[in-house]
Every structure is written in C-alpha cells, then in structure tokens.
Amino acid sequence: MSGMIDAKLFEQLKAKIDEDIQVRDDLSQVVQKLERDVSYAQGILSRVHSTPRSSYASFLPQVEAAIREEIQTVGSLAELASKHPYYKYNSRWTRSLQDAIVTVVICGWLGGMSSESRPGELGRLLTIEEVGEIFQQPVNLKDRDAFHITIEEYLSALTSVTDELSRLAVNSVTLGDNELAVKISSLIKDLHAGFQLLNLKNDFLRKKVDGVKYSVKKVEDVVYDLSLRNLIPK
Structure with a gap:
C-alpha cells in the first residue's frame, strides 16, 4: 500500500483557492464602486444640515440622482454575488450596503424617494420592503441562497439614521x-422604543442599538431647551 498522496488533491485545492481569490477580487471591485457611490450621495445629503426646509424640493432630486447610481451598482453586486454562496461572501458588502440603505431612508424621511405607491412626505420612514423595492432586491430571504437585504442590515442602517437625524x-x-x-x-424616540422590543442576537447590532440612547438624549436636550424658551410650535 503506497503512502503517497495523490498530487491531484493539491491541484484541486489550488484551483479552488484561485477561484475564491478571483471571486473576492471581482466582488471587491463592485463594492468599491458602491462605496464611491455612497460617499457621493452622503456628500450631497450632508448639505441638508445647512439647507432650509423650503429648499428641500430643489435639493432632494440631486440626492435621488446619486441614489440611482447606488441602485445600479447594487444591481451589479447582486448579479455577481448570486452566482456564489450568499453567506460565504456577505461580509464583503454588508457594511457598504447598510450605508447605501441609510442614504435611501434619510432621503425618504426628508420627503424624497416618491413613487406612485409611495408619495413623498416629510417624516415618512421607509419599511424594509420599500427599501427592497427601491433597490429592486428581495429582502429577508429564507427559501433560497441568493443576494438580498437582511433585517440586520436594515436595522443597523436605522441606528445610523437616528444618529444623522439627531445632528439635523x-x-x-x-x-x-x-x-x-x-x-x-x-x-x-419611537425608533428607540421599537428597538427595545427586539431580542437581538447579533453583538455588533446590539452595540449599535445601545448607542441610539445617545441620539435620544441629544434630541431630548434640544427639545427641552426649546420648551424652556416657549419655542415649541403649537
């Protein structure tokens, strides 16, 4: 009985490793494009902090144009990612996808992202299903191994939304x-109360949800100061 190892074993392993490296490289290129798109959208959105509400109507279309680029890139990412096991590579894009969701949710809250079924309205919080519709991607998939937006990604994005809106x-x-x-x-306050109802197993998400209390404190201080000076609108 020979003690020799079949050389083909290592050839096959090398081929698998090479293929994995190629997939990661291909995904990285698309994710980098998404990061650039998100960064551009964030740059335009940041102008909201110095834009009076009366100018939102002229400001939001610029944000929506930037978001359309994100949607296109997420489409390319989904096409590529769906050829491979979802959970093997999900960590490569999840953070960038969360950041893209943040831009969409904030734009929607400011009155943008309107459609026939979704009229634009200040103060409207987009649901995960609506976010999925905007990105033209499935959400919270359980029945097949394909690219989708997860509940964790949506919730994590909401924690970032609270942070950004508390600044606003x-x-x-x-x-x-x-x-x-x-x-x-x-x-x-409503989001914070909602988060308290969740039994979160994901440590990263739990820490982000814990941080929402600082946003609550920040806005409570602002409103308290306004009420002391009788400046709360009736």
Whole structure:
C-alpha cells in the first residue's frame, strides 16, 4: 500500500483557492464602486444640515440622482454575488450596503424617494420592503441562497439614521426650524422604543442599538431647551 498522496488533491485545492481569490477580487471591485457611490450621495445629503426646509424640493432630486447610481451598482453586486454562496461572501458588502440603505431612508424621511405607491412626505420612514423595492432586491430571504437585504442590515442602517437625524435636529434649530427638531425627536424616540422590543442576537447590532440612547438624549436636550424658551410650535 503506497503512502503517497495523490498530487491531484493539491491541484484541486489550488484551483479552488484561485477561484475564491478571483471571486473576492471581482466582488471587491463592485463594492468599491458602491462605496464611491455612497460617499457621493452622503456628500450631497450632508448639505441638508445647512439647507432650509423650503429648499428641500430643489435639493432632494440631486440626492435621488446619486441614489440611482447606488441602485445600479447594487444591481451589479447582486448579479455577481448570486452566482456564489450568499453567506460565504456577505461580509464583503454588508457594511457598504447598510450605508447605501441609510442614504435611501434619510432621503425618504426628508420627503424624497416618491413613487406612485409611495408619495413623498416629510417624516415618512421607509419599511424594509420599500427599501427592497427601491433597490429592486428581495429582502429577508429564507427559501433560497441568493443576494438580498437582511433585517440586520436594515436595522443597523436605522441606528445610523437616528444618529444623522439627531445632528439635523440640532442644525434645524440653528436654521430657525424648531418644528423639524420636534418631528425628529418624535421619530427617534419611537425608533428607540421599537428597538427595545427586539431580542437581538447579533453583538455588533446590539452595540449599535445601545448607542441610539445617545441620539435620544441629544434630541431630548434640544427639545427641552426649546420648551424652556416657549419655542415649541403649537
């Protein structure tokens, strides 16, 4: 009985490793494009902190144009990713996808992302299903191994949304829009209350949800200060 190992074994392993490296490289290229798209959309969205609400109608179409680029890139990512086991590579794009979701949810909350079934309205929080429709991707897939948006990605994005909107609450008061600060306070409190109902197993997500209390505190301080000065809109 020979003690020799069949050389083909290592050839097959090498081929598998090479294939895996190629897949990772291909995914990295698309993810980098998504990161650039998101960064551009975030740059435009950041102008909201110095834009009065009366100018949102001219400002939001620019954000939506940037988001259309994100949607296209997510489509390319989905096409590539769906050729391979989802959970093997999901960690390569999940953070970038969460950031893309944040831009969509904030744009929607500001009154953008309207459609026939989804009229634009300030203060409207997009559901995970609506986010999936916008990206033209399935959500929370359980029955097949394909690219999708997970509940964890959506929830993680919502924690970032609370952080960003708490900043907007402070800046809206500077712009003299006290009503917007009160509206944001109401949303963040509702989200915080909703998060408390969840039994989260994901440690990373649990830490992000824990951080929402700082956003709650920030907006509560803003609204409390307004109420002390009798500046809360009736």
